[in-house]
Amino acid sequence: MCAAFAAMPLGTARAAAACGSGSFDAWLTDFKAEATAKGISAAAVSTGLNGVTLDQSVITRDHSQKVFSQTFEEFSGRMIPPRLTRGSNMMKQYGSVLSRIEETYGVPGEVLVAIWGLETDFGVNIGKFPTIRALATLAYDCRRADEFRAELMDALRIVERGDLAPAEMRGAWAGEIGQTQFMPSSWLKFAVDFDGNGRRDLMRSAPDVLASTANYLKGHGWQRGKDWEPSGPNFTVLQQWNKSDVYARTIAAFATQLSHAP
Numbered sequence: 001m002c003a004a005f006a007a008m009p010l011g012t013a014r015a016a017a018a019c020g021s022g023s024f025d026a027w028l029t030d031f032k033a034e035a036t037a038k039g040i041s042a043a044a045v046s047t048g049l050n051g052v053t054l055d056q057s058v059i060t061r062d063h064s065q066k067v068f069s070q071t072f073e074e075f076s077g078r079m080i081p082p083r084l085t086r087g088s089n090m091m092k093q094y095g096s097v098l099s100r101i102e103e104t105y106g107v108p109g110e111v112l113v114a115i116w117g118l119e120t121d122f123g124v125n126i127g128k129f130p131t132i133r134a135l136a137t138l139a140y141d142c143r144r145a146d147e148f149r150a151e152l153m154d155a156l157r158i159v160e161r162g163d164l165a166p167a168e169m170r171g172a173w174a175g176e177i178g179q180t181q182f183m184p185s186s187w188l189k190f191a192v193d194f195d196g197n198g199r200r201d202l203m204r205s206a207p208d209v210l211a212s213t214a215n216y217l218k219g220h221g222w223q224r225g226k227d228w229e230p231s232g233p234n235f236t237v238l239q240q241w242n243k244s245d246v247y248a249r250t251i252a253a254f255a256t257q258l259s260h261a262p
Contacts, residue, residue: 019145044160106224178202
């Protein structure tokens, strides 16, 4: 996510406003100029950023994050059992789609459905924070400014590409969007139109969600037909999905249980 910024030609725009300096409105004005200088259309910048305000609740959440402290037994025991029946039903409901996805990307349906269930309860809880407002807030704040400045640029590129309107972009407080919670940079790299309707829609289209998640895993080195358990070669790919070892192990355990479900 921490993408380096290409140097802007002198005179193209003012230098990027320093994080946290001056008012948010002044910072946002400078960011708009920078986004335009980077080639994002004036229409996308305007529709995406006009009227955006600081969200103090996002800063509070970011600064009060606790280190993930649950054991694998605690976390998996809380997360897997209530989702197992629905996950098994999803395997059946989307069986033909999942088969086509595995054929295309090499990632088994069990892994994709496990991620889907853990991230948003199979699309039920995708989050309610306005994504562009959240990203602008975190880009203005100084804790991880460069990372979120890059993500905010990519959110505008999603708008420019026509995947989503700004009002549709709602998700987690840190900018993750869609049913498997992609950051905008991952959406741009890995989102695919698997249902063939001409849009990459990770908010509403289960085929797009599942195929895009498979594309992400393939892009991070998933090996077709290899094991995803902690001793297997694909476990390191699950750790790229989520850096928490406990979370990655929970994905693996959930997928294995789904593979054995009736």
